[in-house]
Amino acid sequence: MACVYIPVQNSEEEVRVALDQLPRDASDILDILKAEQAPLDLWLVIAREYFKQGKIDQFRQILEEGSSPEIDEYYADVRYERIAILNALGAYYSYLGKIETKQREKEEHFILATQYYNKASRIDMHEPSTWVGKGQLLLAKGEVEQAFAAFKIVLDGDRDNVPALLGQACVEFNRGRYSDSLELYKRALQVHPDCPGAVRLGIGLCRYKLGQLEKARQAFQRVLQLDPENVEALVALAIMDMRTNKAGGIRRGVEKMHRAFEIYPYCAMALNYLANHFFFTGQHFLVEQLTETALAVTNHGPTKSHSYYNLARSYHSKGDYEKAGLYYMASVKEINKPHAFIFPYYGLGQVQLKLGDFRSSLSNFEKVLEVYPDNCETLRVLGHIYVQLGQMEKGQEFMRKATKVDPRDAQAFLDLGELLISSDTGAALDAFKTARGLLKRGGLEVPVELLNNIGVIHFERGELELAEQSLKEAVGDGIWRSFIEGKVNVGAADATACNRIYKDVQIFTQLEADNVNLELPWNKVTALFNLARLLEQLHKMEIASILYRLIIYKYPDYIDAYLRLAAISKARNNIQLSIELVNDALKVNEKCPNALSMLGELELKNDDWVKAKETFRAASEAADGKDSYSTLSLGNWNYFAAMRNEKRAPKLEATHLEKAKELYTKVLVQHNSNLYAANGAGVVLAEKGQFDVSKDMFTQVQEAASGSIFIQLPDVWINIAHVYFAQGNFPLAVKMYQNCLRKFYHDTDSHILLYLARTHYEAEQWQDCKKTLLRAIHLSPANYVLRFDAGVAMQKFSASTLQKSKRTADEVRSAVAELENAVRVFSQMAAGANLHYHGFDEKKIDTHVGYCKHLLEAAKVHCEAAQREEEQARQRQELARQLALAEEARRKAEEQRKKQLEKRKLEDEQKRVQQQEEHFRRVKEQWKSSTSASKRRERSDADDEEGGHSEKRRRKGGKRRRKERSSKSQYEMEEAEVDDQEYEDAPLNYGEPADQMHDQDDNAEENAQDVLAAAGLEDSDAEDEGVPPPNASRRRKAWSESDEEEEERRPESSPVRENSAELQESDGEFGADNEKPNQDEAVEDED
Amino acid sequence: MKLAGLKSVENAHDESVWATAWVPATEARPALLLTGSLDETVKLWRPDELALERTNAGHFLGVVSVAAHPSGVIAASASIDSFVRVFDVDTNATIATLEAPPSEVWQMQFDPKGTTLAVAGGGSASIKLWDTATWDLIATLSVPRPEQPKPSDKGNKKFVLSVAWSPDGKRLACGSMDGTISIFDVARSKFLHHLEGHFMPVRSLVYSPVEPRLLFSASDDAHVHMYDAEGKSLVGSMSGHASWVLSVDVSPDGAAIATGSSDRTVRLWDLSTRAAVQTMSNHSDQVWGVAFRPMAGAGVRGGGRLASVSDDKSISLYDYS
Secondary structure, eight states, X not given: OOEEEEEOTTXXXXXXXXXXXXXXXXXXXXXXXXXHTOOHHHHHHHHHHHHHTTOHHHHHHHHHHHXXXXXXXXXXXXXXXXXXXXXXXXXXXXXXXXXXXXXXXXXXXXXXXXXXXXXXXXXXXXXXXXHHXXXXXXXXXXXXXXXXXXXXXXXXXXXXXXXXXXXXXXXXXXXXXXXXXXXXXXXXXXXXXXXXXXXHHHHHHHHHHTTOHHHHHHHHHHHHXXXXXXXXXXXXXXXXXXXXXXXXXXXXXXXXXXXXHHHOTTOHHHHHHXXXXXXXXXXXXXXXXXXXXXXXXXXXXXXXXXXXXXXXXXXXXXXXXXXXXXXXXXXXXXOSSTTTOOHHHHHHHHHHXXXXXXXXXXXXHHHHHHHOTTOHHXXXXXXXXXXXXXXXXXXXXXHHHHHHHOTTOHHHHHHHHHHHTTTOHHHHHHHHHHXXXXXXXXXXXXXXXXXXXXXXXXHHTTOHHHHHHHHHHHXXXXXXXXXXXXXXXXXXXXXXXXXXXXXXXXXXXXXXXXTOOOOOOGGGHHHHHHHHHHHHHTTOHHHHHHHHHHHHHHOTTOHHHHHHHHHHHHHTTOHHHHHHHHHHHHHHOTTOXXXXXXXXXXXXXXXXXXXXXXXXXXXXXXXXXXXXXXXXXXHHHHHHHHHHOTTOOHHHHHHHHHHHHHHHHHHHHHXXXXXHHHHHHHHHHXXXXXXXXXXXXXXXXXXXXXXXXXXXXXXXXXXXXXXXXXXXOHHHHHHHHHHHHHHHHTTOOHHHHHHHHHHHHHTTOHHHHHHXXXXXXXXXXXXXXXXXXXXXXXXXXXXXXXXXXXOOHHHHHXXXXXXXXXXXXXXXXXXXXXXSOOSOOHHHHHHHHHHHHXXXXXXXXXXXXXXXXXXXXXXXXXXXXXXXXXXXXXXXXXXXXXXXXXXXXXXXXXXXXXXXXXXXXXXXXXXXXXXXXXXXXXXXXXXXXXXXXXXXXXXXXXXXXXXXXXXXXXXXXXXXXXXXXXXXXXXXXXXXXXXXXXXXXXXXXXXXXXXXXXXXXXXHHHHOOXXXXXXXXXXXXXXXXXXXXXXXXXXXHHHHHHHHHHHHHGGGGTTTTTXXXXXXXXXXXHO | OOEEEEEXXXXXXXXXXXXXXXXXXXXXXXXXXXXXXXXXXXXXXXXXXXXXXXXXXXXXXXXXXXXXXXXXXXEEEEETTOOEEEEETTTOOEEEEEOBTTBOOOOEEEOTTSSEEEEEOBTTOEEEEEETTTOOEEEEEEOOOOSSOOTTOOSOTTOEEEEEEOTTSSEEEEEETTSOEEEEETTTTEEEEEEOOOOSOEEEEEEOSSSTTEEEEEXXXXXXXXXXXXXXXXXXXXXXXXXXXXXXXXXXTSSEEXXXXXXXXXXXXXTTTTEEEEEEOOOSSOEEEEEEOOOSSTTOOSOEEEEEEETTSOEEEEEEO
């Protein structure tokens, strides 16, 4: 039992004070000490003992009494002990100041401490222990440099002063000069080998900081050997164990932490680490307990920050973002420089992101990035935030940087791809592909979503084979594979089932009965749907429909599958089934705008106008008017209504048109790049005659539409063509129609052929017009209107040919043939009119027949004339031939004569002259009226020459001549006659039709119409599609039809488009759990 | 099985070629290919060089259909003006001109025995049967009309486009604009039943030469259906064309069918897998007709020929093996 003996004054006796039995009231002891004038060191001993026993008040009481002025006076010469007492008080107050958290009191403590030390210094400037104390104080105050100076003074005096060495080591440690610090600790240990474990702790820490982990470990272990309950060493070792990142190490570390915790439950460091550990094991309750304790016991900023961080993290992972945010904030507040401890910034950023506070989040992540400029995740998050803030470029820049920083981070490429999907599909595809490559190389399973996205992008870019590959890979193995490969026989359907083939699920029940596994994992549904959509694009409708049905069979709520099936049956014109399927979809969700819109379309197809309008309204309401499609449909409805009214109610028409325009404009305001709305607006403009504006509009729409595989907008081509047509630019209109036919309809649309025919008609290219109409008839044989139009075209061709001033007989003949064809066509129609309904007025056809027949009769004269002309031509040729023959004969005869002449030259000249004269006279008489040329004279000369020789021959020649003459005159006569006839007949010939044709001359366009009007053939706009008056109604009809088609096109593409929209939207969910954004997204995706 | 292009004749006609048929070989000459065109002519070609044998004029408005008598001696051609011209193949002498106003003429076919010519009568919603000896109209098989035709229906839904004889000559099938196929008992001149499943025009029909009940139909809905024509059931449905299927024919061995489509391709389908095995895209416009050459004699394998005609004015010949 330790005791102190207080010597009794003026005696040899001593008062024995057992140190473990110090009186509770220090005044008792003080009284004794004062009364006996005990040496000051005893005061110190007793005070220290009180301190050790935790009786701080008593300790302070004694020391304060021991440093009071009267003591100073009384013990003036006992310098060392007085200094010791003051130093003890100084040390006590520095300690108080060090642990005090409140700034003001902290400072007060430090001030007191400083005062005591200064007092001690006044007693002896050179007392080393004072300097050591001052050093400690300065260290506690964080004034490292001054502390260094203080310790240096001591060490200069005595380089082996252990406390100074330790202090200096501490200074160096704080300055970050760990090797210097280590040296100092080592020296302290050399000087004082028995010093407490704490010294070795310092060594261990230095070694740790210097990265000499093994030596550090040894040092810590040595500390523990000396003092098995040294918490710091335990914690240090535990941390080192944990840092090994191996399961065993972590377990050992946690065990050590536990021990440290048991030894001293208030070590904040240990608490934090334990909390950290329990965070990872998911024991959030413990985390909160431990960190709260840690917070209660420490005032050390970084440690507190760490505790707050742990707490925040715990709440964060529990999804309590508000609280997590608060604690992160608290944690951040404890940090002076982000460099020291960056994690809470990251966490805060995440929470803020989650709570939608993008700007704050951004600044926090940027701080993280300052510290770790190459941190991929931070770069990615920043990228996302910028995207959320609408700064696409910047977002992409960050994403790109992230991929550059770590070109093997599949996740970064994935994110980049998702980011790019809306703006640059090509780049997105590259990113996705890289991600896929990385995952594959890493031996990881490529997520279905990624493959699906790759597939969809390929699909969108029209690279269908690649898309198929990717999507097939995405869906993997399953029953669908057998369907695609045709291994499962789809089976026969009986007569009643054939019409409902797309609703048949019997095959699946059958397969299930055969124990075939039909499992379809939820995460593959989207990919399977897209695959089916792709097969549809590849025209493998059967397989596509089975896949859709499989989806419905397994997931009866998958509306898009119903709609696709409905679209397929609609494309096959199975309207009834299509309506049923849409109704199935509506059973799942009666407010699904897509389904409602589709239903409206189908009702329109069924000519159910009022119902359709209601349905479109409902669709529009279901989507809060935000669904452009239903608005557009309503616009179209109004447009049709305006155009449909055959009775022409201008007022109604104007209202409908205005309404249509309003609706189109509404859509355009919502989505200024909506092609369909622009097209519609263009149509309304064109309707109002503003062709230039509408043409510009159409052209722009056409350009925009040419980019994507999903946008099939032939209507705009047709509309442009219509505008060209309306402006009289026929060649361009023809070109446009033809391109459109070829590009979009595989040349199968008889309507466009009809437009084309009409353009040819207007351009007066009758044969082209007829051929075009025949093609149209061939495509759509049941359309009698086309036959009628063909008849009209032929009639027009003939009429215009006959009316030409110059024409060949062939032309006339072909005109007549065409007229006969026209008559046949018309009369066939007339005969068939009773038999079947084709919307023609019998009378009208009769009128046409009558007109054609009349024309035909008139043409007969032409025909005869032409034939006569031809006959004449033939005769003319014959004559020429005969003339040539005669010439030949004459030449021969002449030669002969010449020979004879030679022979008879010597014969009587006199006689010959006489004869010649006579003959000449005769000849003169004979040819008086003849206009024979010199040739003839020549011949007559020759005749004269030979004349007299043979009467017989002469007579012969005369005869021949006569013959010649007669034929010649006949010819002339004939010619004259023909001429006469022609001149005379002209008015007679043409008779009635001639008037018409003159009209035609004047007025190439209106003619037929006028005539027809006169003949009662008006009223053509409704039925007579080929030959309407050249006013707007025809065009309108055309437009309205093309619009109808526009509507047909749209729903086809919409489901997948929406799908991809889903993919894009899923980006928004980033951040809840930053480590795994993709899984989250997968969920969103499939939902 | 596969197709190999043998020969193509560009500008075989001045205009679109719309119809084709093989004239069976006679003792004097091999089988000939018959084609009809919008240019109002019918041409005869000698395989395999596709040398032009003769050009027959005499039609007005485009030639929409050609058919050959099984004997190979006579043939018929029909045009939009609704005349059928029956002529001697070798001399081009007109044997008869048939018309049955107001009925139009679309597809036509001689029965397997050669005693009757069946003509699809368009808007008359009937098939006209002509005796090939006397060239008299012997029967009109009418497609039953729906009870109450809706006034809003444009045109005639039962417009008959295509016609096909069963190999035994007992049944006639006809396809109409609304996609229904009607089956008739020829001997009794009686309508039997409809085959449903198409809802768009059926432009071509053909019975399998091997399985007498099996009927193939080509429709504008881009599908080819396989029906059991007696059992009224849809055996299978084949899709793959991007547009209308305009023509279908079965190979003489009954193992494959060929189709021609508006998507400008000719496809060969393996009936055992019901999948397209080959797609020929040598035509640059719609393919209006495909025709397998009938087997020259029993037991002759190989040497199969397929001809196709197109809007691009060309005709093509392929080797089928």
